[in-house]
Amino acid sequence: MRLNDLDREWEKEAPTLATMRRENPFAVPSDYFESLSNNLTSIALIEAARFENEEEFGIPKGYFEQLEKQIKAKLAIENINELDPYSGFSIPDDYFSNLSQTIEEKIGQQAVIREKSIFKSWISYSAAACITMIIGSIAYLNLKSDNITSDLSNIPDQEIINYLQIHSTVNDNQYIIENLSDEGLQQVSNDVSSQDIEQYIKNNSL
Amino acid sequence: MQVEDSEILNKFAQESTRTEAFSLLLNKYQQKIYWHIRRMVINHDDADDLVQDVFIKIWKNLANFRSDSQLYTWIYRIASNECITFLNRKKLRNSVSLNDSEGRNLLETLAESPYFDGDKAQMKLQKALLTLPEKQRLVFNMKYFDDLKYEEISSILGTSVGALKASFHIAVKKIEHILLNSD
Numbered sequence: 001m002r003l004n005d006l007d008r009e010w011e012k013e014a015p016t017l018a019t020m021r022r023e024n025p026f027a028v029p030s031d032y033f034e035s036l037s038n039n040l041t042s043i044a045l046i047e048a049a050r051f052e053n054e055e056e057f058g059i060p061k062g063y064f065e066q067l068e069k070q071i072k073a074k075l076a077i078e079n080i081n082e083l084d085p086y087s088g089f090s091i092p093d094d095y096f097s098n099l100s101q102t103i104e105e106k107i108g109q110q111a112v113i114r115e116k117s118i119f120k121s122w123i124s125y126s127a128a129a130c131i132t133m134i135i136g137s138i139a140y141l142n143l144k145s146d147n148i149t150s151d152l153s154n155i156p157d158q159e160i161i162n163y164l165q166i167h168s169t170v171n172d173n174q175y176i177i178e179n180l181s182d183e184g185l186q187q188v189s190n191d192v193s194s195q196d197i198e199q200y201i202k203n204n205s206l
Numbered sequence: 207m208q209v210e211d212s213e214i215l216n217k218f219a220q221e222s223t224r225t226e227a228f229s230l231l232l233n234k235y236q237q238k239i240y241w242h243i244r245r246m247v248i249n250h251d252d253a254d255d256l257v258q259d260v261f262i263k264i265w266k267n268l269a270n271f272r273s274d275s276q277l278y279t280w281i282y283r284i285a286s287n288e289c290i291t292f293l294n295r296k297k298l299r300n301s302v303s304l305n306d307s308e309g310r311n312l313l314e315t316l317a318e319s320p321y322f323d324g325d326k327a328q329m330k331l332q333k334a335l336l337t338l339p340e341k342q343r344l345v346f347n348m349k350y351f352d353d354l355k356y357e358e359i360s361s362i363l364g365t366s367v368g369a370l371k372a373s374f375h376i377a378v379k380k381i382e383h384i385l386l387n388s389d
Contacts, residue, residue, distance in 0.1 A: 009375075010374065010378045013375065013378060013379060014378040014381065014382035015382075016385045017378060020328075020331060022350065022351060023324065023328065024241060024351070025322055025323055025324025025328035025331075025332060026241070026244050026245070026248075026250075026319075026321060026324075027321040027323045028240075028321060029250070029321070032254075033236065033237055033240075036232075036236055036240070037229065037232045037233065037236060039258070040232055040236070040258060040261045040262075041225070041228065041229060041232065043258060043262055044225075044228055044261070044262065044265040045225065047262060047265060047266065048224075
């Protein structure tokens, strides 16, 4: 009883308020509460299904353990990026005002060097071409002489002798004398007498 | 006949009857919680959003509810906190102090609300209530409209019974003064 009295004490202090009807002056759209239950039940079921399906999504092993570190690292990087980019670094006075001129000068020098190098490269290409031609020619000739040697070896010796007798000159004799070995000389002298040789020399000398 | 809270909790604990338990809980508490929120935020659409948020939180956390308090005080606590958070957020957005300028934004909402059926006296009372600080208005609503005991309000808000009595009496005096001195 005493508690109820205490609870009602305010009515003495506010008679106007106490005499007012304690009605609810607010209204709701028609059928609001009827649909509210259905809506809330649907939402709750959707929430339940959402949490169930979350387990179907796999995550890498140790993901959550690393996540905090990764987030902190990214935050640290963002903090660094927010710092004044020029803090701690200085440049010479008038650096930027002279920079463009410096760059243009260097561009000019590089253009001259490039021209010289182009000229030099032409010379190099020409020299390389000449050398290639020489080597190629030598190789070609060697190849040809090898072919001649192999061709000559197929010709009988007597035919070669007959040819040389018809077409030989004084220069050929000199060549033969210089290149004839003792063995070769002995072969010749066994077949020919000394008198024949002397007679031959007399007839063919200038 | 309304179902007991213990039955709701037992059914909710079993997965097979969880949805049924939630329906029972909605039937028992949805209107009470809606009006508790509506009297604070005035606007129906805001109240609708908040009541859904409240019951979704209840759905998610009811399994962890410890029976060291009554189920309805726990539900009221969630609803009261959602109201305070909503009103603080709204205050921040509008940069209008509900304390200093006597709830001008909510007053406008009240005046323009299509869902207000009260008479002139009721309108005066609601306008007077909007002059109170949020927590004091909460206490007044729970005592005056919901007829809750101070001990129950203390359990909901975490405030002592003595502080609640003092707060309510101050609110009553303010409202009486406004009712007597306004047109």
